[in-house]
Amino acid sequence: MAERTSLIGPLLIALLAAAVLTGTHLLTAEQIAANEQIQSQRQIRQLLEGAAPGLELVIGEWQNDSLQWCAHSLVISRLRAKGYAGSIDVLVAWTSDEPTRTLGVSIVRHLETPGIADFLSDSGEDGWLHGLVDSTVATLPDIDTVTGATVSSRGVKRALLATLESAPAIRDRCSR
């Protein structure tokens, strides 16, 4: 055992730990980024299948956090909703034409409490997320928040609302 007041031991251990983690990070970072990319492409494909079935759309480059298909007035936006424990990353497919409405909602990642925030990973027909589909600036505020998870669900609703309200700016991008 080292001396009672010596800090050298713990400091050395901390340095060793940092070295191990740096090494693992360098070794895995590239592969992890590639995996996340594949995951994100898959989610976008799923949203497109739901929002524009039968259309073979090419996924372009993100512009201001949006993918846009002007010919179909179709937009996919990635938003960062304010959750209880951190941000909730959301993908939403929506139409920028009047009446502007949501076509599909999908959660990319969140840090909310497991169990309580399970509704964020439930993509089923009865799920809360499914209830957000087909809502407009007028109807969105009337959708109930989730009991026990008010902050998380209100955050998602607010982020969606802000996105739908950006429709004029998004339409402008197409006419340019």
Added chain:
Amino acid sequence: MSLKTVFANASVQNNAAWVQLLGLCPLLAVSTSLVNALGLSLATTLVMVGANTSVALLNRLIPAYARLPCYVLIIATFTTTAMLLLQAYAFELYIGIALFVQIIVTNCMILSRAEAFASRNGVLPALIDGLGTSLGFAAALLLLGAVREALGAGTLFAGMDQLFGATAAAWKIDLLPDGGAMTLLSLPPGAFLAAGLLLAAANALRNALKS
């Protein structure tokens, strides 16, 4: 104490899950299917063996008054390593069990082996003890996972492609006809029921062997 005794003690006599009832949170939560159980077993083994060996190796650097923070730091390092590896090489499995891999840090099974065994023994016995403890835990987890998947979902080895690549998708065995599964066993209450019955069976077996 011979290394063989160390291993037998750690894996069977003092089996972390069925005898000491440690590490029950991940045991109950992740045992919904064999692939989940296997993923968590691998991660736990990496952390357990790594932490035990490192604690024995670095013991002279660890002052008595700061031993718990040092142990937790070491365990957290291996847990983060396990998470990064899972994220890189078994991404889909990672998404399913990420939370329970993170809380390996607070698994009292690992901390207790560091404090009770690794800090008082040499590097090799500590490694063997870590291996024994995690294999004992893995056996309990896999058994529970197999029972719950077989009765709760009616399959075995489903989703193995998440861990072993696309060819493993064919390993899936359908045991029960459609609608024959008892969904209860896939849900949290089913975890308690199945774990309780298995624990009773383990106790009965032990008593029978004694008498």
